[in-house]
Amino acid sequence: MDEKIRELFATLLRVSPEEIEDQTSPASLARWDSLQHMIVVAGFEEEFGVDLDPEEAVEMYRDFATFKRIVRQRMESRR
Amino acid sequence: MAKSVFTGVRVSGVAGAVPKAAVNNLTDHHFCPIEDRKKIVALTKVESYRKAPPEICASDLCLAAAETLLSGLGRQPGEIDAIVFATITPDYRVPSTACVLQHRLKCRTTVIAYDISMGCSGYVVGLYNACSLIKGGGLKRVLLLSGDTQTKLCCDQDKNVVFILGDGGTATLLEADAGAGDIVIEVMTDGGRFQNLYVPAGGFRRPSTEETRQVREQPDGGMRSEEHLYMNGMEIFKFSVTDVVKTLASFMEAERLSPDDVDQLFLHQANWFMNDKIVKKLKFPPEKVPYTIGFYGNTGSASIPLTMAHHFSRQGSAARERCLLSGFGVGLSWGVASMMVDGVFAPPIVELA
Numbered sequence: 001m002d003e004k005i006r007e008l009f010a011t012l013l014r015v016s017p018e019e020i021e022d023q024t025s026p027a028s029l030a031r032w033d034s035l036q037h038m039i040v041v042a043g044f045e046e047e048f049g050v051d052l053d054p055e056e057a058v059e060m061y062r063d064f065a066t067f068k069r070i071v072r073q074r075m076e077s078r079r
Numbered sequence: 080m081a082k083s084v085f086t087g088v089r090v091s092g093v094a095g096a097v098p099k100a101a102v103n104n105l106t107d108h109h110f111c112p113i114e115d116r117k118k119i120v121a122l123t124k125v126e127s128y129r130k131a132p133p134e135i136c137a138s139d140l141c142l143a144a145a146e147t148l149l150s151g152l153g154r155q156p157g158e159i160d161a162i163v164f165a166t167i168t169p170d171y172r173v174p175s176t177a178c179v180l181q182h183r184l185k186c187r188t189t190v191i192a193y194d195i196s197m198g199c200s201g202y203v204v205g206l207y208n209a210c211s212l213i214k215g216g217g218l219k220r221v222l223l224l225s226g227d228t229q230t231k232l233c234c235d236q237d238k239n240v241v242f243i244l245g246d247g248g249t250a251t252l253l254e255a256d257a258g259a260g261d262i263v264i265e266v267m268t269d270g271g272r273f274q275n276l277y278v279p280a281g282g283f284r285r286p287s288t289e290e291t292r293q294v295r296e297q298p299d300g301g302m303r304s305e306e307h308l309y310m311n312g313m314e315i316f317k318f319s320v321t322d323v324v325k326t327l328a329s330f331m332e333a334e335r336l337s338p339d340d341v342d343q344l345f346l347h348q349a350n351w352f353m354n355d356k357i358v359k360k361l362k363f364p365p366e367k368v369p370y371t372i373g374f375y376g377n378t379g380s381a382s383i384p385l386t387m388a389h390h391f392s393r394q395g396s397a398a399r400e401r402c403l404l405s406g407f408g409v410g411l412s413w414g415v416a417s418m419m420v421d422g423v424f425a426p427p428i429v430e431l432a
Binding site: 030038039053055057058 | 238299300311312313316321356357360
């Protein structure tokens with residue numbers, strides 16, 4: 001699951017997966033700006049069929065580890 | 080609390096005008112890779128927007144809307160008691176463009192006319208002013224003009240804003256009418272966050288210099304000068320989906336309004352992704368939320384009335400609908416208004432070449 005999230009994140013952001021690590025953040029990855037972040041969030045919503053809360057979308061902008069955690073939590077809460 | 084109930088004020092008509100020239104977000108903006116353009120359009124739903132040529136200002140768009148409105152309602156300019164112009168793109172720094180419009184509209188000189196320097200909340204703040212002039216000032220007719228040429232505020236290479244901001248102007252006529260229902264308006268302000276959406280230089284705090292006019296890559300990756308509009312996208316997103324939602328929710332609770340009681344929710348046309356989050360958080364059915372962002376973009380102070388004009392011009396004048404309006408943006412400033420719209424006159428949107 002973690003790898004799937006990383007690959008989708010990289011695809012939506014249009015960067016290589018190798019650039020995405022847990023500590024990757026908007027501060028360390030120039031491409032990850034607010035506009036691209038919303039595109040990525042929308043992409044995850046479409047891929048996984050979920051509607052993320054706006055507060056979650058904001059929190060996910062912290063770093064990739066947080067992004068991953070919230071996606072996993074959402075997937076688990078669907079089961 | 081800046082919340083007021085205005086009894087006996089009627090919204091008689093609302094009209095809009097846009098530039099004829101359109102920008103297509105998929106085929107224009109060649110500085111941005113096509114894959115990015117597609118994703119931005121899919122996210123914001125702004126396929127195109129209108130862009131005014133250099134010689135057309137927001138005041139020209141509002142003037143066209145006002146002339147169409149007054150003519151259609153059978154009102155003479157001489158019957159107007161006040162002109163309120165909500166805009167962040169005035170003709171001049173001095174005087175208020177509303178004064179110039181008094182002359183251009185051929186209104187009497189025995190009117191009050193002034194600008195309100197408000198952007199996306201401008202229509203709601205403008206409504207507050209117009210209603211106050213009628214109820215508190217005893218005026219009979221107030222022409223509320225609300226419009227912006229935001230394309231002139233942004234750098235055409237700043238991907239953060241250039242895909243979203245468009246140009247538009249509107250005119251709304253408010254009249255004293257003892258039989259009209261209540262208009263309830265609440266406005267909020269947080270100037271502590273003003274730097275999340277502003278033009279940093281060119282005013283008196285930081286006057287214009289050769290340096291401030293220079294277009295260069297900024298810390299957030301956007302290409303613009305310090306005299307172009309800057310937006311901290313994530314902070315504005317956070318503001319919109321928390322503060323604005325909270326104010327709308329508490330307003331509805333105080334007014335005992337549920338989504339079932341509201342016929343139309345007119346939100347400032349910020350961007351579709353963000354607005355959809357607001358709509359879902361408030362549990363509004365999508366069919367009650369009209370949009371014009373897909374073809375007019377985010378027109379600042381014009382966006383709410385332009386969407387209303389578009390909606391009601393299609394509904395016809397027989398519509399009687401409970402409307403909830405919310406504008407939010409520069410300031411930071413945000414507001415909510417509730418009104419019953421009953422038989423409003425709304426002509427087709429004018430296009431100005």
